[in-house]
Amino acid sequence: MDREAQIMRGRGAFRVQAWTDAFEALAAAEAERPLDTADLELLAEAADMLGRSDDAVVLLRRAYTAHAEAGSVGRALRCAYWLCKLLAWGGEFAHSGAWLARAKRLALAEPDCPEYAYVGLLEAELHFRAGEFAQMLKVAHRLPDGRDGTDPDLVASTTMTRGLALVNNGDITAGLAELDDAMVAVAEGTVSARCTGMIYCAVIGACQDLQELRRAKEWSEALAKWCAAQPDFTGVYRGLCRVHRATLLQLGGAWPDAVREARLACTQLTAGYGEGAAGGAFYELAELHRLRGEYADSERAYLDTLNHGWDAQPGLALLWLARGRKDKATAAIRRVLAETTEPLRRARLLPAAVEIMLANVTDGPGEAAAVADELQGIAGDHGAAALRAMAGQAAGAVRLAEGAAQEALPPLREAGRLWRELEVPYEAARVRVLVGLACRALDDEGSAALELDAARQLFEQLGAGPDLARVQRLTGTAPSLLSPRELEVVELISLGSSNHAIATKLFLSEKTVARHVSNIFGKLGVTSRTAAAAYAFAHGIVERDTTA
Structure with missing residues (x-):
């Protein structure tokens, strides 16, 4: 040719x-x-x-x-x-x-020349990256509207930048209106392909940060169709799109699909350009592994998150909690909260903080209650349904821990309703567990059994191993690979006890204890005491609050 x-x-x-x-x-x-x-x-x-x-x-x-x-x-x-x-x-x-x-x-x-605005867009992005949101907004306001020009990319990018600046300066309603306007230009097909990918990623990411899950899902579905129409699209923005899609798939309960998207995003974003966003992909992968009880894989992915310059919290603290390291988890969540001042960024941390603090209670849930109150205030200020669901769930958990089961039920039922409307089955199931425990505390065992069984079915469908094991333990249906004596031994192993200490505690010979430990390793498929303890925590064989 x-x-x-x-x-x-x-x-x-x-x-x-x-x-x-x-x-x-x-x-x-x-x-x-x-x-x-x-x-x-x-x-x-x-x-x-x-x-x-x-x-x-x-x-x-x-x-x-x-x-x-x-x-x-x-x-x-x-x-x-x-x-x-x-x-x-x-x-x-x-x-x-x-x-x-x-x-x-x-x-x-x-x-x-109208394209002078491209320089302003780059300056605004520098302020955004540095967290200088007031300066970003000043630059964005100076940008020309550009609607009389002939460069659709410039118009759409300017609208997107103005929207991000408004959102990050607290004007959520006006900011979302600008972001929606930018998405209209994308939907009309007037902007270039690379600009389309950039705007999709920026808008969906902003919606997720704001807990605007309905908006994020709507635009994500449009993005999925756009990506499907051009299978050759494998650049940086494709990797970013996969990160956002993995998050939404995880929220929607399609965990195998979410893992696939997260892994592809990790591969694409570490293939050269895109390293700056690769940490987000590894964080999503780590979260999915944690929720499924794949703790070793999760820990590796959190390490990759850190190695790519991203903070691995609050997920890493929740992993430490799941593995029985309560003090470590508490110190980490307190540290990251002390470093974070922006309300919506704190809102991302506060639900985990409530969970960790309630698990590490020594003198009542006072600290957790204060955190839950802060989350309630943020939800009231911003109004997103997901934020209100998070706040109700946290408030209900605190009331339950305080022994006020009757007062816990209204916020928990409202949180469950919101999560179901948002089609977030994992959180809906976690709320059902709390509702079941509240019913049990009020001697309504029939309702408790129904709530816990509904949660069990959802956890089974999702593949949420640790949560499933906990519900089975709460309902007395947990299958055990271990004999009653082996259960006693593995509980003491999880406390760090030596064979000699176990023998003394259970009035056994050290030889008998050694035989039990060997049998436990074989049944659980592990090769060390640490791994046996981790397995016991992950699968509900041992209550995680038995470890100091």
């Missing part, structure tokens, strides 16, 4: 978002003779969509230089925008900053 035919083939493939065909055809033409600048930009975008970020960076540099030399300032600034974002995703922040400085100098040559 001659060069012109390759170019025509590449342009046609680009129009239908067949990224592999577009890249191969245009790259073949480029190999014969350098492409003109417009086709070079098409090749760069195809490379970006395919996750070939190194190629995209080289191509965007060339396109920027060509436009700048030709005096096409606006088109050069557009190239600089995507180049800076790619470099930042690759963790090359100094390099990205240098290109931003170069773009600013070029923009001075034509300060009235």
